[in-house]
Amino acid sequence: MITLSNIVKEYEGKQESGRAVDGLNLEIRKGEFVALLGPSGCGKTTTLMMLAGLLKPTSGDIHFNGKLVNHTEPKDRNIGMVFQSYALYPHLTVRDNIAFPLRERKMPKREAYERAKETSRILQIDHLLDRKPSQLSGGQQQRVAMARALSKDPEILLLDEPMSNLDARLKLDVRDEIRKIQRKLGVTTIIVTHDQEEALAISDRVAILNGGRIQQYAPPHELFNHPVNLFVASFLGSPPMNLILGQLQESGGRQIVLTEGFEYELPAGRRLEKEHMGKTVRFGIRPHDISICSADQPGSLRMKVDLVEHLGSGKLVKVMDPEGKLDTMIRLLTGNEVQVEAGDDIYVTFKADKFHLFDTENGGLNLTQHV
Ligand SMILES: Nc1ncnc2c1ncn2[C@@H]1O[C@H](COP(=O)(O)OP(=O)(O)O)[C@@H](O)[C@H]1O
Ligand SMILES: [Mg+2]
Incomplete structure (x- = not known):
């Protein structure tokens, strides 16, 4: 030892x-x-x-x-x-x-x-x-x-x-x-x-x-x-984890992350302690934990495709909210069979058990619990 x-x-x-x-x-x-x-x-x-x-x-x-x-x-x-x-x-x-x-x-x-x-x-x-x-x-x-x-x-x-x-x-x-x-x-x-x-x-x-x-x-x-x-979240992973700036808010018993481009409700089982509400955070999600879905899927978010890169094993798709207000482009990975091109309007969902919320203060501490 x-x-x-x-x-x-x-x-x-x-x-x-x-x-x-x-x-x-x-x-x-x-x-x-x-x-x-x-x-x-x-x-x-x-x-x-x-x-x-x-x-x-x-x-x-x-x-x-x-x-x-x-x-x-x-x-x-x-x-x-x-x-x-x-x-x-x-x-x-x-x-x-x-x-x-x-x-x-x-x-x-x-x-x-x-x-x-x-x-x-x-x-x-x-x-x-x-x-x-x-x-x-x-x-x-x-x-x-x-x-x-x-x-x-x-x-x-x-x-x-x-x-x-x-x-x-x-x-x-x-x-x-x-x-x-x-x-x-x-x-x-x-x-x-x-x-x-x-x-x-x-x-x-x-x-x-x-x-x-x-x-x-x-x-x-x-x-x-x-x-x-x-630091660990952004250092590990290629393509890197998406880290989107937002704010934690509570209203009517719901907890949400409010970003410039979308609102995401924290699913049951992934809610945070009340003391964290009001904090400025980075919403973290890895590219392979985002999927393209249909418009009627609950919790789906509308996005505009900015760029599609062919990786061989699949496609790297860069998307932006329709108004272009997010502080950063969102990267997601899809299979080669998915038809998607720059300029398309698509809907995406985040895997409910995969996102992280990082405090922008306190050394970027991960506020989410293990699931
Ligand atoms: N012999 C040395 N004299 C002065 N500073 C050094 C010396 N060796 C390394 N440093 C400094 O110490 C820090 C850590 O260096 P190092 O351990 O070589 O990093 P790493 O191996 O992770 O790249 C760096 O800021 C580097 O500039
Ligand atoms: Mg070295």
């Missing part, structure tokens, strides 16, 4: 721009695969470097299995690391690259080579041991870097954007590979990425960071279906 408690990191001479990491708390279970996900500059690499012992926290504690490691040297932390630029030693063979960390620890050559061979088998690069890095493809080089990190049988594997140098197709293969190896070896793994698809695909849990703080730490489906705030 890895525990980060109240970690703060201020780089020297960087105080004016605030803290790189600002009071971070995180717990990672033994054998877990966790991703740190967030926009560039949010503190992911800084956090990983502190776990590795290459940077010291300004304040806060890091524990590995209950033992304080704040002052433990990197070499004594039993970690393997793959950096974004996983620079292999170009003049060394694959075998010597993989054996390098072992030789550094004074392991006898024969034993180190034996270990390098074993690790290379797991990663299916044992036929490449005599080659130099320049004779390998990008994906093979990436595996050598993984093998090098795994050769000393680390308790913790730290990966910083390890797939950013690979092309899109190879990325998919390599990420499945990493996940398989991780499962097989049971090594606790923390991956840093700005790629949401990658993080959601391979992790047990994802910590979403912004401005050096954790916004939400949960399994992928939980983050996607129950974002705790506006």
Whole structure:
């Protein structure tokens, strides 16, 4: 188990721009695969470097299995690391690259080579041991870097954007590979990425960071279906969640969201506490939770189609209220069989159990309950 408690990191001479990491708390279970996900500059690499012992926290504690490691040297932390630029030693063979960390620890050559061979088998690069890095493809080089990190049988594997140098197709293969190896070896793994698809695909849990703080730490489906705030809601999902400005109102026992372009009554079971009435909110709904319907469907809203994009797997339809008063276009996804064109007047409905309401104050807190 890895525990980060109240970690703060201020780089020297960087105080004016605030803290790189600002009071971070995180717990990672033994054998877990966790991703740190967030926009560039949010503190992911800084956090990983502190776990590795290459940077010291300004304040806060890091524990590995209950033992304080704040002052433990990197070499004594039993970690393997793959950096974004996983620079292999170009003049060394694959075998010597993989054996390098072992030789550094004074392991006898024969034993180190034996270990390098074993690790290379797991990663299916044992036929490449005599080659130099320049004779390998990008994906093979990436595996050598993984093998090098795994050769000393680390308790913790730290990966910083390890797939950013690979092309899109190879990325998919390599990420499945990493996940398989991780499962097989049971090594606790923390991956840093700005790629949401990658993080959601391979992790047990994802910590979403912004401005050096954790916004939400949960399994992928939980983050996607129950974002705790506006940042998480808008960060995850492609095309992104629609976030329409409105106001919560109560009248005659009904609760409504009043936007510039439509009025939406909160269905039974999804009503909010009275204290929230009057608040300015963002009404959040994902594009695939909006459907085109007939005019007589209860609760349907009239919209004008502005643009239709063909995605291959379906259509992305951008609509606006008929008077064009909404603060933003609404995106919805439909199947290819749905006939719809720019300029059409259509009716849409929102899936009653899928919308969210975010306070525009209080850090964009999600006011809706889990359903
Ligand atoms: N060596 C450094 N000196 C000063 N500031 C740094 C240094 N490294 C990172 N920072 C700053 O700390 C913040 C977090 O950086 P980083 O952890 O690299 O973010 P990420 O990996 O999420 O992109 C950024 O504002 C960055 O400019
Ligand atoms: Mg980084």
